[in-house]
Amino acid sequence: MSDRPVSDFLRHHYRHFNAAALVDAAEAYRAHVDGGGRMLVALAGAMSTAEIGLSLADMIRRGHVHIVSCTGANLEEDLFNLVAHDHYERLPNWRDLTPADEQALLERGMNRVTDTCIPEEEAFRRIEAALVDEWRGAEERGERLFPHEVLYRIIRSGRLEEFYQIDPKDSWLVAAAEADLPIVTPGWEDSTTGNIFAAHVLAGDVKSPHTVKHGVEFMTWLANWYTANADGAGIGFFQIGGGIAGDFPICVVPMLEQDLDRRTPLWAYFCQISDSTTSYGSYSGAVPNEKITWGKLGPDTPRFIVESDATIVAPLIFQYVLERSERGGA
Template identity: 70%
Template sequence: MSRGAVSQFIKHHFRHFNAAALVDAAEGYKRHLEGGGAMMITLAGAMSTAELGLSLAEMIRRDKVQAISCTGANLEEDLFNLVAHNHYERVPHWRDLTPHDEQALLERHMNRVTDTCIPEMEAMRRLEGALIEEWTRADKAGERYFPHEFLYRVIRSGKLEPYYQIDPKDSWMVAAAEKNLPIFVPGWEDSTTGNMYAGHCLAGEIKNVHTVRGGIEYMMVLAEWYVQTSRERSIGFFQIGGGIAGDFPICVVPMLHQDMRRPDIPVWGYFCQISDSTTSYGSYSGAVPNEKITWGKLGVDTPKYIIESDASIVAPLVFAIVLDC
């Protein structure tokens, strides 16, 4: 396939409605970067289990992403896939599963995410083994790190390499570790590894529960990153899904303005959200971008896009245009 073939196909056929919004948003992303801007990508849902790393890793390597905010699930599930891909099972008929079918999956330790089952022993427990070494070592040394920093340490240690079952170039976490990319993980405790960590604290294996740094400290570090980066570059916001992965980081701007009395800090310079949540009453995920103006997150002139579609389809296509694939 010739360079730019995918982009050319999209631009030729995607002319109206959400298809046109996809092209507009991707071209806006490119303009933002070409104008010297930086971009934060936020990952909600189960995008890592959807193997977004196949395209996101290259976006990171080619400096199309300067920071990521994601759920703890997306953080860990990229590495689950890295070390246990061959043990995953796809269930194309997932809509037809009965409660007894689901119970059978549970008894086999296969954790279902829509049409994909994550194997507990090969994925979750394998990563847990490497993490508990890092957690307990840091705990004994009186050191504290963020969730993503512990995973960076695991990746860089090489402990997982004997178990790699995909090409590491398709892991966005490996690419992020190589770049030492800033990652912010609000609500990490609502994740498999967060639950594991709580269990090891309850068992007394980890003495200081604060060995893993938490959400308030993430917001403080995010604020420092935003202030420093925005001095030189306009910062864009590319939101995949809704929820805490997007709501947490976008609030850094009104926090700086209203709580820190820093009206000099610029608002986000680009905004796009991919969501299958239709516009509705009281829904953050379904709120149109203009609503964010009233909260001090976006400006009147901020380029704003919303693509109402399935992110597992849309995000790789947007990335293809940004990468000129």
């Protein structure tokens, strides 16, 4: 059995088409952070349920990720996996499920994400009491928190540790909490924990919907963060999937430049992984060249598209970056 590093394997075999784009994107990612640049990682889809933490957590701990933009689902589903992993069910034949099969899963409290079912009681309800306690406590203290700050407090309190069912080193949210990594979660309301929050506001358990920050507050916070961190080698943008997790944060540059007339550096690197064809009604967001016309990227910005399944591509790129870092870019 070969002990050859994955990065060497990729450089030898991945020479053309999407395979070559994967290697080029990984090399440029490595060069960007080696040169002092910062990197935003945008997580769309169901990457947390796909256990992206197995590779992303190490990227965060090694300082190769400086900010995350993710859907509310990805934020919460890493925590769900942390406390309920042993109760998850995998359905290899998910393409063959009938509507009756899906109804049976619902009645068992098993919420399906492609081939994986998240158990409602062990995942959602296990963390609900901790969430409500944090929301109420923040409200009583007159605090307003971003969604990730609430989860960071829960993780740091240790109150859920008795329920951990994976090694916490494989949780990207635990790694982010340890690093106090900034996280932008646009559209957080469209998530299970966002729905739970709304339900408790409606029930009067939490008095104000403003206890949790969201929406425009994320953009104004991000604008200040970008302005403070875009000097030198700049900030790169590594986008997994499409939708709001990527579309929201990348707009901060033209907003600063065009709407506020602030001289602002463009994103210094861009990579997009998606298996969705760019067309009407399909991929949500402009491809790299089109982003030039919106003042997000420049003609000389290193930019890559890897048209493939992100659950395959992202861990390979992360491993490539990690190994090249260990070997000094050799």
